[in-house]
Amino acid sequence: MKRILSGMQPTGSAHLGNYLGAIRNWVxxxxxxxxxxxxxxxxxxxxxxxxxxxxxxxxxxxxxxxASGVDPERSVLFVQSAVKEHAELAWILSCHTVxxxxxxxxxFKEKTEDDPGVANAGLYTYPILQAAxxxxxxxxxxxxxxDQNQHLELTREVARRxxxxxxxxxxxxxxxxxxxxxxxxxxxxxxxxxxxxxxxxLLEEADExxxxxxxxxxxxxxxxxxxxxxxxVCNLWSLHGSxxxxxxxxxxxxxxxxxxxxxxDCKKMLCDNIIAHTEPIRERARALRAxxxxxxxxxxxxxEKARAEASATMALVRERVGxxxx
Numbered sequence: 001m002k003r004i005l006s007g008m009q010p011t012g013s014a015h016l017g018n019y020l021g022a023i024r025n026w027v028x029x030x031x032x033x034x035x036x037x038x039x040x041x042x043x044x045x046x047x048x049x050x051x052x053x054x055x056x057x058x059x060x061x062x063x064x065x066x067a068s069g070v071d072p073e074r075s076v077l078f079v080q081s082a083v084k085e086h087a088e089l090a091w092i093l094s095c096h097t098v099x100x101x102x103x104x105x106x107x108f109k110e111k112t113e114d115d116p117g118v119a120n121a122g123l124y125t126y127p128i129l130q131a132a133x134x135x136x137x138x139x140x141x142x143x144x145x146x147d148q149n150q151h152l153e154l155t156r157e158v159a160r161r162x163x164x165x166x167x168x169x170x171x172x173x174x175x176x177x178x179x180x181x182x183x184x185x186x187x188x189x190x191x192x193x194x195x196x197x198x199x200x201x202l203l204e205e206a207d208e209x210x211x212x213x214x215x216x217x218x219x220x221x222x223x224x225x226x227x228x229x230x231x232x233v234c235n236l237w238s239l240h241g242s243x244x245x246x247x248x249x250x251x252x253x254x255x256x257x258x259x260x261x262x263x264x265d266c267k268k269m270l271c272d273n274i275i276a277h278t279e280p281i282r283e284r285a286r287a288l289r290a291x292x293x294x295x296x297x298x299x300x301x302x303x304e305k306a307r308a309e310a311s312a313t314m315a316l317v318r319e320r321v322g323x324x325x326x
Contacts, residue, residue, distance in 0.1 A: 004033040004176070005139035007040035007080065007130075010057035011047070014064040015199035016274070017183035017192030020242050021145050023202075025178055027069035029143065035075035036137050036306060037065065039299075042080050042087065042129060046122040047195075062295055064202055067284035076309075078302035080133065085310035090125075090132035092321060096161040097128050101154055107147060131155040135170045136310045142173045146181040147191070166320040180242065188217035188235035203282050206275045213267040219256070222263060229256040229263075236270055243273040 006026060008014075014023060026037055039058050049057070058079060070077055080086055102108075105127055112119040134142055134155050142152055152175055159170040182191060185198025192199045200212050219234040221227060231237040231253050240249055252269065255261030288295055318325045 001034045002032070002141050003137060003139045004029055004035045004141050004143065005038070005134045005137050005173075006036075006143050007038035007043070007133055008061060008065075009044045010039050010041055010054065010061040011044060011049075011194050012057050013060040014068075014202040015192055015194060016202055016239070017185070017199060018064075019068065019202045020180040020183050021178050022143065023065060023068045023070070024180075025143055025176075026065075026075075027071075029176070030071060030074040033141060036139065036309070037070060037075055037077050038080045038133060038306070039065075039078070040080040040133065043126060046120060046126060047118075059292065059295060062299060063285050063288045064281075066288055066295065066298065067281045068202070072298045072302060076302050076305045077298060078306040079299055082299075082303040083136070083306045083310045085136050085307070085314045086129065086132050088314060089136045089310075089317060090129040092317060093132055093135070093158050093162070094125060094128045096158055096165070097131075097154070101157065102127065104150075105154070106150060127151045127154050128158075131158050134173055135159060136313050137306075138170055138313060139173050140171050141176050143176045143178060145178050149175060169316060169320065184235050184238070186212050186216035186235070200274070202278060203285050205282075206271060209274055210268070210271045213271050214264075216267065218263045218266070222256075222259075225262045226259050228259045231256045236266065240266075240270055240273070243277050244270065245273070248273075 006022065008018065008022060026035065029035055039061050041054060041058055044054060044057070062077070065077065066072070102124060108119075108124055108126070111123065130151050131154060134152075135158075142148075142155075144152055152173065156172040159172050162170060184190065185192040185196060186200065187196070187198040190196055190198060200209055204212075213236070216236055218236055219229040219231070221233070222229040231240075234256075240252060244252070248269065252261065252266055256266065315325065317323075
């Protein structure tokens with residue numbers, strides 16, 4: 001069976017960008033692939049969170065994933081740091097990664113150009129640890145958004161270099177493109193992100209969602225309520241495509257282009273549809289929060305399964321590269 005590896009940083013509870021771009025796809029892939037899903041807390045250390053915040057975020061993200069439909073009976077859900085082989089393999093792979101490849105990583109440039117103070121060695125070598133995440137499970141496929149293809153190509157290149165020196169061991173993982181490769185935030189300019197403050201939380205209640213939508217950027221052509229608009233250039237129209245029934249989308253499109261409905265009406269309808277879609281997820285999340293020990297049991301079982309796979313891979317790696325295993 002084809003094997004998937006994917007991970008998500010625990011920077012708090014998930015937002016709609018996480019849900020549309022990754023989580024919903026993770027749930028759908030459970031029937032087709034052998035899935036390993038990781039809460040990648042080692043990656044989150046690049047932002048230097050407090051210990052308490054990081055542990056809380058791991059729990060919150062795990063709850064969001066389980067509530068959304070990630071099923072521990074059909075996939076392996078685990079915490080990255082609980083499997084020490086990730087870090088061990090990352091060091092070995094760093095010895096097969098040339099600086100030129102890391103210097104070309106656009107994500108590092110984008111994250112540091114506005115604020116050079118966030119630059120650290122962990123952020124710079126982040127793609128190597130990401131390659132180790134994938135390779136330690138010998139994953140054959142990796143779900144990616146539009147900003148992850150470059151990192152996946154680096155993983156394939158590192159796998160080829162390892163094969164050149166030590167023989168066949170790691171597959172070159174293929175990309176599984178996300179059905180929703182990029183979700184813009186409410187600012188309409190950049191990818192939805194908690195760090196940019198332009199996100200809508202997956203588990204937020206109606207008043208919180210509406211508060212964020214109220215200030216969201218819409219169609220720049222509609223300067224007045226009576227101006228006809230063009231939904232295709234409105235950022236919120238893409239969210240309607242994910243949460244609003246087709247028939248209502250047609251009504252909104254007609255109302256926008258004829259100025260019979262305004263942006264406030266459009267935002268209220270979007271809020272109602274988001275809340276209707278996410279209510280079952282919030283309900284499951286409330287039950288999971290009431291049973292934190294049960295959530296931790298899920299992670300412990302997933303950690304154990306992940307360790308068994310990673311340990312088997314690293315035994316082969318140590319043998320190939322000549323590290324004593326006594």
